[in-house]
Amino acid sequence: MNNSILIIEDESSIRKFIKINLERNGFNVFEAGSGEEGINIARKEKLDIVVLDIMLPGIDGFQVCKILREEFPRLGIIMLTAKTQDIDKIMGLEYGTDDYMTKPFNPTELVLRVKSLGRRMESIGNIDVNSILSSAPFKVDIYSRKFYKDDKEIELTPTEYAIAKIFIENPGRAFKRDEILNQVWGYDFIGDSKIVDVNIRRLRAKIEDDPSEPIFIQTVWGIGYRWKDKS
Template structure:
């Protein structure tokens, strides 16, 4: 991975932490943008960073609020930093659209390892998107042909089922609430409710399990929603 092409947006109002993290990431070859407030972060996101490191506690908008706004237009990984060890806050971070949650104080080695892992995954998915093919052996998702196959056998999905599977698969590891999935696929003004997402997911899982019993792809994140994660 060419880190010179990777830009990280670091959002934190503590100058010492910002300086420490920025210097460490720049030494690793990343370009680093910094913001001391939520509003400044939203403005800098026009530059399309590859990854965002986002503090939870800030003076104007908290990190959860910033994340929710960003997720309306951005899909890049978002890593929360927080001094709170509350499980509720970790759940709030995931529900807002975060990909990771790192507790303060943290080791720089761990932060850099997580940043690298998220960017490596994003680069792999980006390459697959350009080809129109997502591969999760033995499963293959053809986004252009709108087909899903497992060991050469096609899994027949309805249009909405394919759209849900594609959305989750294209954002591997990112948690989506049922409300977010419904709004993205049906639109804000659609009549109905997000309970239909649960039924669609059940049907997708059943069809996947019929041909790929050794792997589960759509994971339930209890109290929040779903994410795509490949587990043996």
């Protein structure tokens, strides 16, 4: 990961505030005051993470997220919202964000969340190039961070990939939502466990033949989720 971050935020004071705190922590930061400008920068620069406000002039943050996710599936996206309604957070997650924060927020917490998301996207380091996880009909190539079903690649977001990897590494184990939060997000998440449920729903939509009747990602009522290995 080359630590390149794009901030898409129309309020210049907030944008500068975020930029200063990220640069102090060694990040290379780009700025955009509108969704259109942000999309153009994303198409020109090699980015790792986007910090994206919902309320933007022109196209809003939801539409920006949708476009970025379609064009850059492995891009990390953290959404900012000034609203407290759950619907905004859930909508952001449905569009493909990896995390969200509600304004006003602690800049230290934002930096921690950026670093946490970055850890999911770090370079492969000393991973064995032949390191493959299998759970028929799925394969996870840890070296290239790619996910396959029937040898056909399925594009997953960084968060979806992290959840799928945990499941396939631990077939049959029932995971509580809090366990998934701690393992995937890497911190004691301050917020709603719906972030897990929405990501599970997105993952099911991509890998299950019938997401309404999931075979592989099973719900364990009152607890969380479990991966059923069909091998």
